[in-house]
Amino acid sequence: MNDALLQLERASRGLNPDATERHEMARLVLAHAESFLEEVPKLKTFYETPAPSDVLSTSFPEEGRGLEACLAAIKNEVDRPGITTTAPRFFGYVPGGGLYHAAFADYLAAVSNKYAGVSFASPGAVRVEDQCLDFLASIVGYGKTQESTSYGGYLASGGSLANFTAIVTARDAKHIHGPLISKSTVYLTDHAHHCLDKALHLAGLSGCIVRRIPVDAQFRMRVEVLENQLDEDKKAGLKPFLIVGTAGTTNTGSIDPLEALGHLATAADAWFHVDGAYGALFALCDEGKRRLHGMHLSDSIVLDPHKTLFLPYGIGALLVRDKRLLLEAHAAGADYMQDAIHVQATSPATVSPELTKHFRGLRMWLPLQAIGVSAFRNALAEKMALATYFRKELSQIDGFEVGPEPDLSIVTFRYVPKSGDAEEANARLVQQIHEDGRIFISSTRLDGVFTLRLAIVCFRSHKEDVDVAISVLRELTEA
Numbered sequence: 239m240n241d242a243l244l245q246l247e248r249a250s251r252g253l254n255p256d257a258t259e260r261h262e263m264a265r266l267v268l269a270h271a272e273s274f275l276e277e278v279p280k281l282k283t284f285y286e287t288p289a290p291s292d293v294l295s296t297s298f299p300e301e302g303r304g305l306e307a308c309l310a311a312i313k314n315e316v317d318r319p320g321i322t323t324t325a326p327r328f329f330g331y332v333p334g335g336g337l338y339h340a341a342f343a344d345y346l347a348a349v350s351n352k353y354a355g356v357s358f359a360s361p362g363a364v365r366v367e368d369q370c371l372d373f374l375a376s377i378v379g380y381g382k383t384q385e386s387t388s389y390g391g392y393l394a395s396g397g398s399l400a401n402f403t404a405i406v407t408a409r410d411a412k413h414i415h416g417p418l419i420s421k422s423t424v425y426l427t428d429h430a431h432h433c434l435d436k437a438l439h440l441a442g443l444s445g446c447i448v449r450r451i452p453v454d455a456q457f458r459m460r461v462e463v464l465e466n467q468l469d470e471d472k473k474a475g476l477k478p479f480l481i482v483g484t485a486g487t488t489n490t491g492s493i494d495p496l497e498a499l500g501h502l503a504t505a506a507d508a509w510f511h512v513d514g515a516y517g518a519l520f521a522l523c524d525e526g527k528r529r530l531h532g533m534h535l536s537d538s539i540v541l542d543p544h545k546t547l548f549l550p551y552g553i554g555a556l557l558v559r560d561k562r563l564l565l566e567a568h569a570a571g572a573d574y575m576q577d578a579i580h581v582q583a584t585s586p587a588t589v590s591p592e593l594t595k596h597f598r599g600l601r602m603w604l605p606l607q608a609i610g611v612s613a614f615r616n617a618l619a620e621k622m623a624l625a626t627y628f629r630k631e632l633s634q635i636d637g638f639e640v641g642p643e644p645d646l647s648i649v650t651f652r653y654v655p656k657s658g659d660a661e662e663a664n665a666r667l668v669q670q671i672h673e674d675g676r677i678f679i680s681s682t683r684l685d686g687v688f689t690l691r692l693a694i695v696c697f698r699s700h701k702e703d704v705d706v707a708i709s710v711l712r713e714l715t716e717a
C-alpha cells in the first residue's frame with residue numbers, strides 16, 4: 239500500500255513545482271509577456287489564423303511538453319490571430335486594454351486561490367469585492383456603503399451576466415410570474431444591448447410585451463413616447479414592469495434621458511434598470527458625470543470594469559439599490575453550507591447565481607489602490623475628448639458624414655462617395671481597413687443605414703493614434 243502511494247505521489251509530482259522550477263517558470267512567462275507588451279504599439283489590429291500546430295490540434299499529451307513549447311504555441315496561435323484588442327489603435331466594438339497591474343492581481347488571486355464566494359471562507363476577498371462595489375456605488379450615486387446596507391451587488395463575469403441577474407431580481411421584486419407575464423410590459427429602445435433580450439428569455443420572461451420606444455436624432459429614448467405608451471398600457475390593463483435605460487449604448491454611445499426615465503418608472507411603479515456596461519464608469523470624470531445624471535434613480539445598474547476601467551475581460555458588476563430584493567431573488571440553502579451560514583448574509587454567493595468563483599475583485603482593487611483613482615478619471619476624460627476631436631477632424635474631410643456629437647467615446651460616421659453606392663463603399667472601406675491593419679473600426683446599422691463606428695476605450699489610445707485613424711480614413715478614400 240505504502241509503495242503504491244509513494245509511486246502515485248512521485249508520478250504526480252509535476253503538479254507541484256519546487257522553488258527552482260517556479261523561478262524558471264516565472265522567468266519564461268515574464269519574458270513572454272514582456273515581448274508581447276513591447277510589440278503591442280506596433281501590432282496590427284487584425285491577424286489571420288495560421289494552420290494549427292500539433293500543440294493546438296492534437297489531444298493533450300500524457301507526458302508534458304514543458305512550458306516553453308506551450309508558450310511558443312500561445313505566442314503564434316493565441317496571442318496573434320484575430321483582433322488585437324490591446325492595441326492602441328483598436329477602435330472596434332468596445333475595446334479592451336487589460337491593465338498590467340490587473341494581470342499581477344490575477345496571478346496573485348490564482349496563487350492564493352482565496353475562496354471569494356463566501357465571507358466565512360475568505361473575509362479578505364469578500365472585503366476586497368465589497369470595497370470595489372462601494373466604489374462603483376459611489377460613482378452611481380447610491381451613496382450608502384454595502385455594510386450599512388441599503389444597496390447590494392456582486393462582481394460578475396461581465397455585463398451580460400450582471401444584466402441577467404438584474405432582470406431576475408426585477409422579476410421577483412415586481413412578482414412577474416404565471417399569467418401576469420403576458421400582461422407585463424418592458425420598455426427599451428432598439429439600441430439596448432441584445433443581452434437584455436437574452437436575459438428576458440433566460441429569466442422566463444419571453445412572454446412579456448416588449449415596447450421598443452423610438453429614439454431621437456441623438457439615438458436617445460424619446461421620453462414623450464415612453465410616457466404615452468405607459469399611459470396607454472395602464473389604461474389597457476397591462477402591468478408596466480420594467481424600463482431599461484442605457485447609459486452609453488454599444489452602437490453610438492448615446493445616453494438615454496435617465497432622470498426622466500427614473501421619474502416615469504417611479505410614477506408607473508415599474509422597475510428602472512440602467513445598463514451602464516459601457517458608459518456608467520465615465521461618471522468618474524466631471525463631464526461624464528454631468529451627462530450621466532439620473533443613474534442614481536435606478537433600481538439596478540450594470541457597470542463593466544472590463545470595459546471602462548480598462549481591466550482584462552471577465553469582470554462586470556451589478557448593483558441593486560435595495561439589497562433585500564437581490565437577496566430574496568437568490569435565496570437558497572444547503573446542509574453542507576451550515577458552517578458558513580452565520581455570516582453568509584454579506585457573501586457574494588447569497589446575492590448572485592455563483593458560488594465558487596474567480597477572485598476577480600483583486601484585479602479591480604489592486605490597480606485602483608496602487609495607481610490611484612485620478613489616473614482613471616483623467617484617462618476617461620481623455621477618451622471623451624478624443625472622440626470629440628476625431629469627429630471634428632473627420633467632419634473636415636471631403637466625403638465623410640459624421641453622426642451626432644458623441645455623448646461618450648463612440649463616434650459614428652459614414653463615407654459618401656461622389657458616385658456609386660454608399661452602402662457598398664462603406665462595406666468595402668471597413669474591409670480595406672481590416673486588411674490594412676493599422677487601425678480597427680467596426681460597422682453597424684443605424685435606421686437601416688450602413689454606418690461606421692469608432693470607439694475609443696483602450697487606455698493606450700491617445701491623440702497620435704486617433705491621428706493615425708484619420709490619416710488611414712483619408713488615404714483609403716482619396717484614391
Ligand SMILES: *Cc1c(COP(=O)(O)O)cnc(C)c1O
Pocket residue numbers: 332395396397398399401431433484486487488513514515516517542554
Ligand atoms: C458590452 C455591453 C454589454 C454586455 O456586456 P459583456 O460584458 O460583453 O457581457 C451590455 N450592455 C452594454 C451597453 C454593453 O456595451
